[in-house]
Amino acid sequence: MEDERKQDGAWVQVAEGRWRRLTRRDFLRSAAAGAAVGSLGPLVLTERTRAQPVTLRILQWRHFVPPYDEWFNKVFAPKWGEKNGVRVVVENVGVAELPAIAASEAARVAAGADPGHDMMQYLTPPATLERQVDTDAHREVIEELKRRVGPYIPLAEKSTYNPVTRRYFGVSDNFVPDPMHYRGWMWRQASAKALGSSTAGPVTWEDVLKVGRELKRMGHPVGLGLSQEIDTAMWLRALMYSWGTGEQDEAGNVVLDVPPFRQRTLDALRFVRALYNETMFAGVFAWTAASNNEEFLAGRISVAMNAISITRTAQALAAQALKRGEDPNTSKAVLLARDTLITERAPRGPAGARGLEHVMGVYFIWRNRPRPVREAAKKLLIDLVLSYDPDVAAREGWPPGKFHASQAYDYPTFQNAISKQKRLAYLRDDPVAKAAGDRKDKLATIETAYEWAHNVGWPGPSSAAIDEVFNTWILNVMFARVAQGIDTPEQALDAAAAQIRRVFQKWREQGLVGGRR
Amino acid sequence: MAVAQGIGGALSRGRTWLERDRVLAPILLVPAVAYIVLLVGFPFLFALYLSWTDATTGNPFGRFIGLANFALVFQDPVASRALRNTFVFTLAAQVLVMVLSNVLALALRRPFRGRGAVMFLLLLPWVAPVSLSTIGWLWILHARFSVLDWALRGLSLLPPGANMFWLGRPDLAFGAVVAVHVWRMLPFATVVLLAGHSAIPQDFLDQAEVDGANLWQKYRHVMLPLLAPVAVVALLFGTIFTFTDMTVVYVLTRGGPFDTTQVLASLAFFKGIVGGNLSVGATISLLLFPVLLVAAVFVLRAARRVEVGW
Numbered sequence: 001m002e003d004e005r006k007q008d009g010a011w012v013q014v015a016e017g018r019w020r021r022l023t024r025r026d027f028l029r030s031a032a033a034g035a036a037v038g039s040l041g042p043l044v045l046t047e048r049t050r051a052q053p054v055t056l057r058i059l060q061w062r063h064f065v066p067p068y069d070e071w072f073n074k075v076f077a078p079k080w081g082e083k084n085g086v087r088v089v090v091e092n093v094g095v096a097e098l099p100a101i102a103a104s105e106a107a108r109v110a111a112g113a114d115p116g117h118d119m120m121q122y123l124t125p126p127a128t129l130e131r132q133v134d135t136d137a138h139r140e141v142i143e144e145l146k147r148r149v150g151p152y153i154p155l156a157e158k159s160t161y162n163p164v165t166r167r168y169f170g171v172s173d174n175f176v177p178d179p180m181h182y183r184g185w186m187w188r189q190a191s192a193k194a195l196g197s198s199t200a201g202p203v204t205w206e207d208v209l210k211v212g213r214e215l216k217r218m219g220h221p222v223g224l225g226l227s228q229e230i231d232t233a234m235w236l237r238a239l240m241y242s243w244g245t246g247e248q249d250e251a252g253n254v255v256l257d258v259p260p261f262r263q264r265t266l267d268a269l270r271f272v273r274a275l276y277n278e279t280m281f282a283g284v285f286a287w288t289a290a291s292n293n294e295e296f297l298a299g300r301i302s303v304a305m306n307a308i309s310i311t312r313t314a315q316a317l318a319a320q321a322l323k324r325g326e327d328p329n330t331s332k333a334v335l336l337a338r339d340t341l342i343t344e345r346a347p348r349g350p351a352g353a354r355g356l357e358h359v360m361g362v363y364f365i366w367r368n369r370p371r372p373v374r375e376a377a378k379k380l381l382i383d384l385v386l387s388y389d390p391d392v393a394a395r396e397g398w399p400p401g402k403f404h405a406s407q408a409y410d411y412p413t414f415q416n417a418i419s420k421q422k423r424l425a426y427l428r429d430d431p432v433a434k435a436a437g438d439r440k441d442k443l444a445t446i447e448t449a450y451e452w453a454h455n456v457g458w459p460g461p462s463s464a465a466i467d468e469v470f471n472t473w474i475l476n477v478m479f480a481r482v483a484q485g486i487d488t489p490e491q492a493l494d495a496a497a498a499q500i501r502r503v504f505q506k507w508r509e510q511g512l513v514g515g516r517r
Numbered sequence: 518m519a520v521a522q523g524i525g526g527a528l529s530r531g532r533t534w535l536e537r538d539r540v541l542a543p544i545l546l547v548p549a550v551a552y553i554v555l556l557v558g559f560p561f562l563f564a565l566y567l568s569w570t571d572a573t574t575g576n577p578f579g580r581f582i583g584l585a586n587f588a589l590v591f592q593d594p595v596a597s598r599a600l601r602n603t604f605v606f607t608l609a610a611q612v613l614v615m616v617l618s619n620v621l622a623l624a625l626r627r628p629f630r631g632r633g634a635v636m637f638l639l640l641l642p643w644v645a646p647v648s649l650s651t652i653g654w655l656w657i658l659h660a661r662f663s664v665l666d667w668a669l670r671g672l673s674l675l676p677p678g679a680n681m682f683w684l685g686r687p688d689l690a691f692g693a694v695v696a697v698h699v700w701r702m703l704p705f706a707t708v709v710l711l712a713g714h715s716a717i718p719q720d721f722l723d724q725a726e727v728d729g730a731n732l733w734q735k736y737r738h739v740m741l742p743l744l745a746p747v748a749v750v751a752l753l754f755g756t757i758f759t760f761t762d763m764t765v766v767y768v769l770t771r772g773g774p775f776d777t778t779q780v781l782a783s784l785a786f787f788k789g790i791v792g793g794n795l796s797v798g799a800t801i802s803l804l805l806f807p808v809l810l811v812a813a814v815f816v817l818r819a820a821r822r823v824e825v826g827w
Contacts, residue, residue, distance in 0.1 A: 099791045103574040110577045128793030129575040219678075227685070228773040283660040285774040286685030291660065298661055464573070468792035473772075477595075480775040495594060502589060506794065509571060 054372045055087040056380065059101065060121035062092040064309050064409060071405035076398045080383055083397070086376045095123050095359075099471070105366065106132040115366045119377045123359040124470065125159040125455070125462035127169050130512060133364040135167035137374055141381050142171055149386065149416045156413035158455040159360050159462045164252070164514045170362035173385055174402075174410035176307045177449035178234055178358035180208075180343040181292075183220065186302040187341075190214035201341060204348040205239065205271065208303060212279025215302045222279040223301030225287025226272075226480040228473040232287055233456075234356045235305040236272070236479050241356075241458055242349025243268040247469060247500060248460040252515030254504050257497035264351070269482045269489035276483035285480060297336065307358035308443060312407060314340045318436035328437040337438045344445040346452045355452045360462075361410060388417035407432050408443060415450065423447060463514075465500075465507040474499050561806075567799035574793040586800040595776050596801055599784040603805070606691075606780060607759045610698035614755050615748065617699065618706035623736070625707070626714045643704035651768040654697050658683035658769070687777040690770050694778050697765050702758060706751040713747035714740070749819040757812050761805060781805055 063069045073090050081088040105115035109132040146152055156172040182201055192198040194214040202208050212222040225232035240246050245264035248254055255261045292306040293313050304310060318337035328334045346355025365377045384402065387393040393401030402410055403418045408427055412418055427444040434440050457466035478496035481487040507513040534540060568586050572579030590596045625632060642650060657664050660682050669675040683689045717740060725735045763782030766772060772779035781804050789798015
């Protein structure tokens with residue numbers, strides 16, 4: 001009988017072994033109680049919240065270097081919060097999740113509601129969100145930091161400042177250099193055959209093509225993605241800029257199909273077609289953001305373009321091997337780490353050696369945040385940038401600081417937030433490399449990135465139009481279709497230029513993008 | 518005292534009034550109606566509104582621009598490709614699902630040892646979250662570590678160290694997307710057809726056998742006509758699920774290689790959310806509406822026929 005009652009929804013258990021039938025009146029009473037809790041609950045919670053100190057809610061990516069999150073979430077944020085009387089809540093998500101969350105939070109800000117977070121860190125310039133962010137707060141942070149630590153590098157200025165509205169849509173705290181990675185012995189051997197004498201590494205794109213042919217014959221092709229993902233978008237732009245062309249000019253006019261840029265774009269397209277046919281393999285069309293690391297560390301590819309994550313991953317594997325007791329002179333992991341090298345600069349094309357930032361760390365504060373929250377967000381950003389300096393971080397009580405915690409992955413956009421001397425001191429005696437049995441100053445050349453790293457959309461700003469062109473992979477598809485022989489360079493260029501013009505026109509009408517054509 | 522009695526009487530009258538069927542029934546329907554209005558109706562109307570504006574993620578209300586977004590979308594070759602792909606993927610996947618689910622339902626209609634385990638395994642793709650299971654497929658089809666490639670190499674169908682690059686070649690990527698759709702929709706269609714099979718009177722089948730019908734003839738002339746109404750429901754549900762899905766393409770290919778697997782739902786997401794062009798994203802998503810409307814009408818009619826007939 002009891003089982004039957006349990007199955008029959010019209011019965012309720014009022015005590016152990018005691019059941020009674022649920023009447024309509026009971027049902028309505030319970031429903032009313034539920035509705036009351038639902039509607040009055042927020043009021044009760046709001047009253048409770050009012051009694052608490054300022055809470056600052058931050059959303060940021062799950063950093064590629066896990067010790068950075070350890071430092072930020074467990075050292076910097078709580079200690080900074082304690083010192084400033086602010087409860088800091090940090091939420092980390094995968095980088096791919098950021099745009100959808102930002103879009104929904106922007107809609108809530110526009111509707112006058114609480115966005116859910118007070119501040120977010122994006123990994124691309126968030127120009128499309130300009131109307132919903134606190135541009136004045138950003139300007140105040142940047143001006144204060146300029147006053148305290150010196151200049152904000154042009155790469156960061158172009159990635160956070162809209163010259164049309166004269167507003168800062170974000171504050172960049174870091175950029176990540178994007179050098180070329182290559183396998184040392186493979187390159188030396190292949191270059192000896194291809195160039196007549198062994199060279200230390202690629203210097204020009206022409207080197208990559210010539211030596212790449214030999215590398216492919218050796219069974220270790222060049223691995224530069226040609227798919228719809230971020231790494232592809234970055235290296236193709238680096239190549240275009242090195243050919244003296246790009247999506248736009250400094251004023252925001254679309255120029256990639258306009259003389260003299262048209263010819264340069266066509267030359268770049270033909271070069272990529274040759275590079276694919278002669279040095280690469282079909283896997284580049286299935287490239288993902290993880291492919292550089294996977295294919296390089298698995299030993300298939302010999303050349304890739306990436307942040308220092310390939311080197312760091314190789315070193316992490318080597319350090320694990322050494323911990324397991326492997327011999328550093330014979331351990332495959334250690335030998336791979338030692339043989340993983342980076343170029344001093346981006347490869348040179350006909351117009352120069354121009355590279356990109358691999359990712360651009362940009363924080364933004366939503367507009368209309370309560371004044372104490374806004375002030376807390378500003379102060380946290382200032383203190384975070386100042387904490388690049390390990391001495392400042394130690395003095396404040398949150399060592400080792402941003403540069404060291406990120407293992408030199410985060411490079412400061414306020415160049416003097418940590419002096420060059422201190423940056424080089426770390427890079428020339430790199431503890432991560434040492435723990436891996438690797439050469440301890442291998443990454444010191446990354447310092448030159450200040451001279452060759454450019455923003456997406458260079459020589460113009462990283463505008464909302466540039467952001468949409470980037471995120472809808474128009475250039476990636478243009479190059480891939482030519483490389484596959486589906487379109488001629490002219491067809492692909494004309495189709496891409498038409499799409500890009502439509503995108504620019506839309507954002508110009510929004511008053512966010514400059515230029516006329 | 519009199520006031521208390523008055524309040525008590527009013528409450529009592531109120532309760533009696535509430536307990537009337539014509540009052541209580543609409544009240545009980547409110548949650549369902551609210552659910553549909555808030556989670557289906559409102560987003561649809563908002564998408565309609567967005568498509569007539571120049572809204573962006575940074576300016577989500579925008580200003581009225583008429584049909585400019587539709588003109589923009591119809592000029593866009595990627596949108597045309599996505600529209601074509603959406604139809605082709607759905608058609609290819611549903612044809613395969615209907616054929617395979619019929620075969621499976623026939624095989625599973627009689628009890629046999631291990632039938633429960635087979636049913637459990639069959640249902641797994643349906644109960645697993647689509648994003649997680651698609652990530653599983655991403656690894657199965659991985660450019661370097663694909664287990665399918667490993668098997669092909671084991672069978673000497675691929676040279677040592679070679680890969681198929683399933684997601685890097687347009688034809689293979691197309692096949693991969695269709696295969697994943699078939700894999701996830703097959704359990705639903707099979708279960709629906711199995712239910713249909715169990716409702717076919719055994720007498721009909723026995724009579725056909727007495728008349729000398731073989732298995733194909735029994736299937737063609739007895740089972741298929743009786744299964745048709747329920748099969749149509751499975752087909753239409755499968756069509757709607759496949760037509761509106763963006764997860765498979767988003768996780769597996771992100772529309773690549775070079776936009777050859779882009780579908781309307783994924784393109785709307787890339788344009789509207791990732792690219793920040795909310796109004797154009799909404800306009801692209803509305804291209805799904807006419808097809809879904811027709812499918813919904815057919816689903817409702819088919820469901821009604823099933824109800825009446827059985």
